[in-house]
Amino acid sequence: xxxKTTYIxxxxxxxxxxxxxxxxxxxxxxxxxxxxxxxxxxxxxxxxLLGLLLAMLAYLIWEGTGVWGLxxxxxxxxxxxxxxWWVGIGxxxxxxxxxxxxxxxxxxxxxxxxxxxxxxxxxxxxxxxxAVHVGRIWVIYWVFPLPNQMQMWPNFNSPLLWDVFAxxxxxxxSLLFWYVGLVPDLATLRDRVKSKLxxxxxxxxxxxxxxxxxxxxxxxxxxxxxxxxxxxxxxSVHTIVSFDFAVSIIPGWHTTIxxxxxxxxxxxxxxAMVMTLMLITRKIYGLQDIMTINHIEKMNIIILVTGNMVxxxxxxEFFIAWYSGFEYEKFAFVNRAFxxxxxxxxxxxxxxxxxxxxxxxxxxxxxxxxxxILSIVVNIGMWFERFVIxxxxxxxxxxxxxxxxxxxxxxxxxxxVGTFGxxxxxxxxxxxxxxxxxxxxxxxxxxxxxxxxxxxxxxxxPKESH
Amino acid sequence: MHQAKLIDSxxxxxxxxxxxxxxxxxxxxxxxxxxxxFTDTKQFFFSYLTSFVFIASIGLxxxxxxxxxxxxxxxxxxxxxxxxxxxxxNMLYVxxxxxxxxxxxxxxxxxxxxxxxAKDQLIADKTPYLNTTFFIIRNVIYFGIWxxxxxxxxxxxxxxxxxxxxxxxxxxxxVSAPGLxxxxxxxxxxxxxxxxxxxxxxxxxxxxxxLFAMSFQVFFAVTILTVLYLRSKQLLTNTITNAHMRDIxxxxxxxxxxxxxxxxxxxxxxxxANFPKSILWYYNRFDGGYDTMAWLLLFGKFVVxxxxxxxxxxxxxxxxxxxxxxxxxxxxxxxxxxxxxPTLHKGTAVFHWxxxxxxxxxxxxxxxxxFSKFRSNNMVSNNDPRLQASLSKH
Numbered sequence: 001x002x003x004k005t006t007y008i009x010x011x012x013x014x015x016x017x018x019x020x021x022x023x024x025x026x027x028x029x030x031x032x033x034x035x036x037x038x039x040x041x042x043x044x045x046x047x048x049l050l051g052l053l054l055a056m057l058a059y060l061i062w063e064g065t066g067v068w069g070l071x072x073x074x075x076x077x078x079x080x081x082x083x084x085w086w087v088g089i090g091x092x093x094x095x096x097x098x099x100x101x102x103x104x105x106x107x108x109x110x111x112x113x114x115x116x117x118x119x120x121x122x123x124x125x126x127x128x129x130x131a132v133h134v135g136r137i138w139v140i141y142w143v144f145p146l147p148n149q150m151q152m153w154p155n156f157n158s159p160l161l162w163d164v165f166a167x168x169x170x171x172x173x174s175l176l177f178w179y180v181g182l183v184p185d186l187a188t189l190r191d192r193v194k195s196k197l198x199x200x201x202x203x204x205x206x207x208x209x210x211x212x213x214x215x216x217x218x219x220x221x222x223x224x225x226x227x228x229x230x231x232x233x234x235x236s237v238h239t240i241v242s243f244d245f246a247v248s249i250i251p252g253w254h255t256t257i258x259x260x261x262x263x264x265x266x267x268x269x270x271x272a273m274v275m276t277l278m279l280i281t282r283k284i285y286g287l288q289d290i291m292t293i294n295h296i297e298k299m300n301i302i303i304l305v306t307g308n309m310v311x312x313x314x315x316x317e318f319f320i321a322w323y324s325g326f327e328y329e330k331f332a333f334v335n336r337a338f339x340x341x342x343x344x345x346x347x348x349x350x351x352x353x354x355x356x357x358x359x360x361x362x363x364x365x366x367x368x369x370x371x372x373i374l375s376i377v378v379n380i381g382m383w384f385e386r387f388v389i390x391x392x393x394x395x396x397x398x399x400x401x402x403x404x405x406x407x408x409x410x411x412x413x414x415x416x417v418g419t420f421g422x423x424x425x426x427x428x429x430x431x432x433x434x435x436x437x438x439x440x441x442x443x444x445x446x447x448x449x450x451x452x453x454x455x456x457x458x459x460x461x462p463k464e465s466h
Numbered sequence: 467m468h469q470a471k472l473i474d475s476x477x478x479x480x481x482x483x484x485x486x487x488x489x490x491x492x493x494x495x496x497x498x499x500x501x502x503x504f505t506d507t508k509q510f511f512f513s514y515l516t517s518f519v520f521i522a523s524i525g526l527x528x529x530x531x532x533x534x535x536x537x538x539x540x541x542x543x544x545x546x547x548x549x550x551x552x553x554x555x556n557m558l559y560v561x562x563x564x565x566x567x568x569x570x571x572x573x574x575x576x577x578x579x580x581x582x583x584a585k586d587q588l589i590a591d592k593t594p595y596l597n598t599t600f601f602i603i604r605n606v607i608y609f610g611i612w613x614x615x616x617x618x619x620x621x622x623x624x625x626x627x628x629x630x631x632x633x634x635x636x637x638x639x640x641v642s643a644p645g646l647x648x649x650x651x652x653x654x655x656x657x658x659x660x661x662x663x664x665x666x667x668x669x670x671x672x673x674x675x676x677l678f679a680m681s682f683q684v685f686f687a688v689t690i691l692t693v694l695y696l697r698s699k700q701l702l703t704n705t706i707t708n709a710h711m712r713d714i715x716x717x718x719x720x721x722x723x724x725x726x727x728x729x730x731x732x733x734x735x736x737x738x739a740n741f742p743k744s745i746l747w748y749y750n751r752f753d754g755g756y757d758t759m760a761w762l763l764l765f766g767k768f769v770v771x772x773x774x775x776x777x778x779x780x781x782x783x784x785x786x787x788x789x790x791x792x793x794x795x796x797x798x799x800x801x802x803x804x805x806x807x808p809t810l811h812k813g814t815a816v817f818h819w820x821x822x823x824x825x826x827x828x829x830x831x832x833x834x835x836x837f838s839k840f841r842s843n844n845m846v847s848n849n850d851p852r853l854q855a856s857l858s859k860h
Contacts, residue, residue: 102716235727247738254739257671259731301537312650316671323595323658324669325588326743360643 013107013445016289020443023290027185027437028192030285035432038284043428049421056415057132065135067411074394074406079129081386082416084241085269086126087167088262088382091234092270093119094174097181098230101223107298109441110290113185114281115274116178117434121426122273123171125419130163159243166240170233177226183209184219184440235259238266245389252332252393255320261313268306268352269382271299275375279368281431290437293366300365303378307356310385314353332393340405341392344384351381472857474705476848478841485841488834495827502820511570512810513820518567519660519802520825521832522560523677526653527685529554529612530678532619533642533649542713544856545706545846548623549692550685552843554612555620556835561609563828568602575601577666589666596663604659608652615645623847630849653678661802664809668747672732679721679728683767684798686718687791692836694788696845705846708782709859715781722775722794726768750808755815759804766797799825 014023060067070077093115100108134140143154143164154161187209190202209215242262245253275296282291321333336345355377358364365371396403430436443449503510528550535543572578577589577596584590594600618641626634654674662673670676693711696702736744752760771790780786807815847853 102720232723239727239731243735246735249739249741254735254741255671256673256732256735257675258735260672260675260728308647308650312654313671315651316654316674320669320671323592324743325591325667 011292011294012447013110013292013294014290014442015292018289018446020446020448023442023446024188024192024439026287026290027435027439028189030431031189031433031435032193039428039432043425043432046421046424046428049418050425051421052414053128053418053421056411056418057128060132060411060415061137065133067409069406069408069412071404071406073397073399073402073404074391076390076394077406078387078408078412078416079133080244081383081390082419083126083129084262084386084390085383086122086129086419087241088238088266088269088386089273089379090119090122090126090170090174090270091238091263091266092274093117093122094170094177094230094234095267095270096274097177098227099234101227102231106445107295109438109445110292110295111274111278111299112441113178113181113434113438114278114436115270116174116181117427117430117436118274118277119174119270120171120178121423121430122270123167123174124426125423127167127171128419128422130160130167159240159247162240163244166233166237170237173226173230173233177223177230179205180219180222180226181438181441182434183207184211185435185438187211188439189435235263238262245393250393250397251321251326251328252336252389255317257313257316261310264306264309264313265352265382265385268303268310268356269379271303271306272375272378272382275299275303275371276379277427279372279375281436285431285436287437290442296368296371297362297365300359300371300374303375304356304359304365307352307359307378311353314349328398331396335396336388336392339392339396341388341395344388345392348381348384348388351377352385355381472705472846472848472853474702474846476702476705476844476846478701478837478845479699480841482837482841485834485836485838488830488837492827492830492834495823495830499820499823499827502818502823506818506820507570508573508810509818509820510824511567511573512806513818513824514570514828515567515574515660516799516803516806516821517824517828518563519806520799521563521828522660523681523798523802524684524688524832525554525557525560525616526612526649526678527681527683528689529557529616529619530646530649530682531685531689533615533645536619536638536642537646539852541852541855542710542859544850544852545702545710546689546693546714547850548840548843548845548847549689551620551623552836552840553688553832554616555839556832557609557616558613559835560832561605561613563831564605564609568605571598571601575663575666577663592666596666601659604655608656611648611652615641615649619645623850624843626849627844627847632851635851650674650678653681661805664806665747668744670732670736670744670747672728672735676728676732679725680798680801683718683721683725684795686714686721687794687798690714690718690787690791691795694784694791702845705857707857707859710856711784711787712781713859715775715787718787718791719771719775719781722768722771726772729763729767750812751804754813756804756808759800759815763797763801763804766793767801 018026068077068079093112096108096115097112097119101112131137131140134143142152143161145154145156183206186202187206190199190206193199193202239259239262242258246255246258248254278291279296282288318333318337321329324330336342355374358370358374364374391406395406499510499513502513531543531550532547532554534540535547567574575596576582577592578598582589583593589596619638622634622638622641625631654677657674657677661677662668662670690711693702693706696706733748736748739745750756771794774780774786775790803821850856
C-alpha cells in the first residue's frame with residue numbers, strides 16, 4: 001500500500017518571512033537603540049522596591065527574626081513560602097533550556113534566553129530567604145563543612161543543608177548555561193554596536209568568538225553537556241525543597257508524592273511567569289514574529305498538563321489521608337479545606353486546578369488576554385499552595401492548647417514586595433543590555449538553516465547538487 | 467541528501483505462525499498452572515496477580531505512549547507507533563484476564579476477611595473503599611476506559627491507513643487529551659486496588675506514580691525488543707531507522723532515570739520518616755531473600771542501564787539497548803514479585819513453579835494477541851501526516 005497523504009508541515013516557528021539579517025536587527029536593535037521612556041520609569045520603580053528590600057533586610061538583621069510573624073507553633077512562615085515560590089518559578093528556565101533541548105524541541109529557541117534569565121533572577125530572590133532566616137547572618141558560613149576548633153559540623157542528615165548545596169549548584173549551572181548560550185550572540189552585538197565601551201564589553205564577554213566551524217563544534221558539545229547536567233538539577237532542586245517538608249513526620253508534610261508533585265508545581269508556576277513576562281515584552285518590543293501564538297499555545301498546554309499534575313497530587317493527598325485511617329493525617333487535610341485557613345486552600349484550588357482547565361479550549365489557549373490573566377492567576381495560586389502547605393500543617397499541631405493563627409507582619413509583606421524589585425531591576429537590565437532572544441539559535445530553526453534539494457512531498461528536485 | 471521513501475513491505479507475513487505458537491504455549495502453560503489452582507490455591511492467585519500486573523502494566527505503558535505521541539505530535543514515533551498501539555488495543559482481553567482475580571479475592575486481599583475487619587478497626591475504617599462490590603465496579607470502570615481508549619486509538623489509526631482521511635488524525639488528539647487525564651487517575655487507583663491494598667494498613671501517595679513509572683519504563687523495553695524481533699525477520703528495516711531507535715532509546719534512558727527517581731523518592735521518604743505504619747512494608751521487603759531482589763532492582767533497573775546507556779553512541783547500539791531491554795523486562799517482573807509476594811511469603815522469599823508457568827502463560831497470551839492483530843493491519847501507519855517527516859529523520 002502506498003502513501004495517500006502528503007507531508008503536512010508544522011507551522012513555521014518564525015513567522016513573517018524573516019531573513020537571518022532581519023532577525024539579527026530585530027533583536028539587536030533593542031540593545032543598540034536608546035532605551036524608551038517606559039524603561040526608565042519601570043527601572044526607577046524597580047529600584048525603589050529593591051531599596052525597600054534592602055531596608056527590610058537591614059531591619060531584620062538588626063532586630064532579629066522576631067520582626068517576622070513567626071511564633072509557636074508556626075515556626076515557618078512567609079520566608080519559606082517565598083523561597084519555595086521563587087525557586088519554583090526558576091524551574092521553567094532550566095526546563096525550557098535543558099530538557100526541551102534534549103528532547104529536540106525547536107520551539108524552545110524563541111523563549112529560552114528569556115526564561116533562563118528569569119531563572120537566574122528568581123533563584124537570586126529565592127536565595128535571600130534561607131540566607132537571612134538564620135538570624136545571625138554573619139555566621140552563615142557555618143552551613144559549609146569548614147574545619148573549626150569548636151568541632152562543629154553541619155547536619156548532613158538535614159535536607160535544609162542539602163538545599164544549600166542544591167540551590168547553589170543549580171544557580172551556578174544555570175548561570176553557566178545561560179552564559180555559554182549567550183557567547184555567539186554577544187559576538188554579534190560586539191560586531192554591531194557603535195560605542196567603544198560597548199564594543200569592548202561585549203567583546204570581552206564574547207571570548208573572541210568568530211563563529212568558525214571549530215568553535216561551533218566545541219560550543220554545541222559544551223551546550224549539550226551543560227544541558228545534560230542541568231536536567232537532573234531541575235529535578236533535584238525542587239525534590240530537595242520538597243524534602244524540606246516531606247522528611248519530617250508532620251501530617252500534611254510527610255507524604256511520598258511530594259517530590260514529583262513539587263517539581264510539577266515548579267514547572268507550572270515557572271511557565272506561568274515566563275508567560276506573563278513574555279506577553280508583555282513581545283508586545284512592547286514587537287517580537288510577535290519570534291514569540292508566536294504557536295509558542296503561547298504550546299506553553300499553555302504545558303501549563304494545563306502540569307496544573308493537572310498538581311491537581312492529581314492534591315486529590316491523591318486527600319484520598320490517601322482518608323485511606324491511611326490515620327486520624328492526624330485526616331485532620332490535617334480536612335482542616336486545610338475547612339479549617340481557619342480554608343480561604344487560602346480554596347484560593348489555591350481555584351487558581352491551580354480549576355483555572356488552567358480553561359486551556360482545554362483552543363480558543364483560550366491562543367487568546368493573549370486569557371493567557372495573560374491565567375498566567376497571573378496561576379502564580380497567585382502557587383504562592384498560596386506553599387502557604388497552605390507550610391502554615392496549615394503547623395498552625396494546628398498535636399497539642400490543641402498551642403494552636404494559633406499565623407499572620408504576617410508588615411516586614412514579611414514588604415520583604416516579599418521588595419524581592420520583586422530585585423527581580424525586575426535585574427530583568428530590566430537584562431532586557432536593556434543583552435539579546436533577549438537567542439539570535440543564533442532562532443536562526444537554526446528557520447527554514448533557511450535547512451537547505452535541501454527535495455520538495456515538500458519528498459520528491460527530488462530535477463537538478464542534482466551533490 | 468536523498469529524501470527517504472517508504473520502501474518496505476508494511477504487512478506482517480500472512481504465513482507467519484507466531485501467534486499460533488504463542489497461543490499454544492499459553493494453553494499448555496495455562497493447563498499446567500491449573501493443576502496448581504487445586505494443589506495450592508493461595509499461591510496460584512498470588513502468582514496469577516503478579517503475572518497479571520506484569521502484562522497489564524505493559525499494556526498501560528503502551529497506551530500512555532500512544533496518547534502522548536499524539537498530543538506531542540511526535541515525529542520519531544510515527545514509524546514505531548503501531549507496535550504499542552497494537553499492544554494497548556488488547557486492553558479488553560487484559561481486562562478479561564482480570565476476572566480470575568475476582569474469584570481469588572478472598573485469598574489475596576485481607577480486607578475481604580470479615581473476621582479481620584471485626585478485630586482491626588484501622589482496616590474496618592477503610593471498608594467504604596475496600597469492599598468487594600466497589601472493587602469490582604472500579605475494575606470494570608478501569609478496564610472499560612482503557613479498552614475504549616486502546617481500541618479507539620487503534621481503529622482510528624488503522625482507518626486512517628485505509629482511507630487517508632486526515633480528520634482521523636485530529637480525532638486521535640481529541641481522544642488522547644482527555645484520555646491522558648483519565649489515564650492518570652485510573653492507573654493510580656488501579657495500583658492501589660491491585661497491589662497497595664494487599665497490605666491494607668500500608669499507604670503511599672506515590673504508589674500510583676510508582677506503577678506508572680514502572681509501566682512506562684517497561685513499555686520502552688518491550689517496544690524496542692519488538693522492533694529488534696521484526697528486524698531479525700528483515701521487516702521494516704528501512705522504515706524504522708537508527709534515527710528512530712536513537713530517539714526511543716534516549717527516552718528509554720530518560721524514563722529509566724524517572725523510574726529510579728520515583729522509586730527512590732518513595733523509598734527514601736518512608737525510610738527517613740521511619741513511621742511504624744509505613745516502614746513495615748519496606749522492612750518486609752528487605753528481609754529473607756527479598757533484600758537481594760531489592761539490590762538487584764537498584765543495580766539492574768537503574769545503575770547498570772544508566773551507565774551503559776549514558777554515552778550518545780550507546781543509544782544506537784542495539785546490542786546495548788536490546789540487552790538492557792531484556793534486563794528491564796525481567797526485572798520489571800521481579801519488582802512486581804517483590805511488591806506482591808512478601809504479603810504471601812512473609813520473611814522468606816519462596817520460589818514456586820506457578821510463578822513461572824503463569825508468567826509464561828499470561829505473557830504468551832499477551833504476545834499472541836499482539837501478533838494475531840499485528841498481521842491483520844499495516845505495521846506502520848502509511849497515511850500518517852507526519853510519516854514523511856519521520857522517515858526523513860536522520
